[in-house]
Amino acid sequence: MMHPHTELRYISEQIGYGVFATQYIPQGTITWILDDLDQKLEESYINSLEQAMRNQLLKYCYRDSQGRYVLCWDIARYVNHSFDASCISTAYEFELAVRDIYPGEELTDDYGYLNLDEPFECIRELGTSRTRVMPDDILHFYPEWDEKAIGAMQFFNQVEQPLSYLVDPKFLDKVNAVAAGKAKMDSILSCYYDRFGTRTSLHPDVS
Numbered sequence: 001m002m003h004p005h006t007e008l009r010y011i012s013e014q015i016g017y018g019v020f021a022t023q024y025i026p027q028g029t030i031t032w033i034l035d036d037l038d039q040k041l042e043e044s045y046i047n048s049l050e051q052a053m054r055n056q057l058l059k060y061c062y063r064d065s066q067g068r069y070v071l072c073w074d075i076a077r078y079v080n081h082s083f084d085a086s087c088i089s090t091a092y093e094f095e096l097a098v099r100d101i102y103p104g105e106e107l108t109d110d111y112g113y114l115n116l117d118e119p120f121e122c123i124r125e126l127g128t129s130r131t132r133v134m135p136d137d138i139l140h141f142y143p144e145w146d147e148k149a150i151g152a153m154q155f156f157n158q159v160e161q162p163l164s165y166l167v168d169p170k171f172l173d174k175v176n177a178v179a180a181g182k183a184k185m186d187s188i189l190s191c192y193y194d195r196f197g198t199r200t201s202l203h204p205d206v207s
Contacts, residue, residue, distance in 0.1 A: 001035045001074060004162055006107060008075045015123075018080045018106050025101040028155025030163040031087045033094035037073040040064070063115035067193045081120065082108035083128040088148045089113050091186035092171040094163070096152040112137030113145060115193040142189040146206045150185050153178055 005023035010016070025031065041061070046054055046069055060077040061069040071077065079087070085108045087095045101107060111120055111133040120133035138145075156179040167175055177183035184205035 001033055001037075001163060001166060002076045002079075003029065003031045003107075006031075006075065008078055011080075011106075015080065017078045018108075019075050019078050020106050021101045021103055023103055025097050025107075026155065026159045027097050027099050028152045028159050029097045030094045030161055030167075031097050031101075031107055032072075032076050032079070033163045033166045034070070034168075035073075035166050039071040039073065041069040041071060043067060043069065058117065063117070063193050065115075065191050065193055067115075067195060079107055079109050081111040081122060081133065082106075083110060083122070083125050083130050084108075085110045088145055088152060089188055089191060090149050090153075091188060091190040092175050093168055094166075096149060096156075098148045098152045110137075110141075110145070112141055113188055113191060115191075138189060138192045142187055142192075145188045146185070149188060150206060153185055154181075 002019060003021075003025060005021060005025060006019050007022050008017055009020045011018050041057070046057055046061075049057070057069060057071060061071050064070055086097060086099060086101050086105065087107055087109055088098045089095050089109070095109070097107075115138070116133060116135050118135070122131055122133060124131055156175075174183060174186070178185045187206045
């Protein structure tokens with residue numbers, strides 16, 4: 001579920017739609033969280049569909065650490081990519097604002113942590129040499145993304161959290177401990193789908 005102070009807006013023919021803030025969303029706010037209405041689809045089901053339907057699902061789904069395709073039921077599926085994303089994913093099935101997001105500003109993700117099946121060609125952005133998202137980007141950029149998530153989590157208890165009631169009970173104690181500074185945050189690396197089974201440990205804590 002997307003933060004309630006967001007809306008879908010048309011951007012351009014090239015980009016299509018995006019998700020924008022309608023009110024101020026401060027750093028450390030949960031901007032999206034997985035909920036029971038989001039669909040988790042097995043790869044075998046995706047492959048059983050005819051091509052047009054499969055293409056639509058692949059366009060709007062991300063893959064979780066177990067390889068399932070997740071289709072968000074609301075406008076979350078329209079969140080666009082940016083190498084300087086305003087949101088960051090976490091090991092707790094929610095995303096955080098990594099900086100203050102102001103009314104009219106777009107909410108964005110770095111698609112590098114979404115376990116894409118194929119490389120994603122991007123619009124060139126200032127301030128980065130990256131022009132393509134790769135399926136294994138999380139293996140290379142997780143230290144940078146962990147740092148952003150830790151920075152955002154420091155404000156977790158200082159801001160309004162309209163989506164906190166949806167935090168999965170299995171994560172609740174850890175999230176509360178991390179927010180209180182009593183535990184290390186789990187790395188975003190734990191979100192990686194190791195499709196080839198080449199890594200043995202993908203659940204490190206970060207300081």
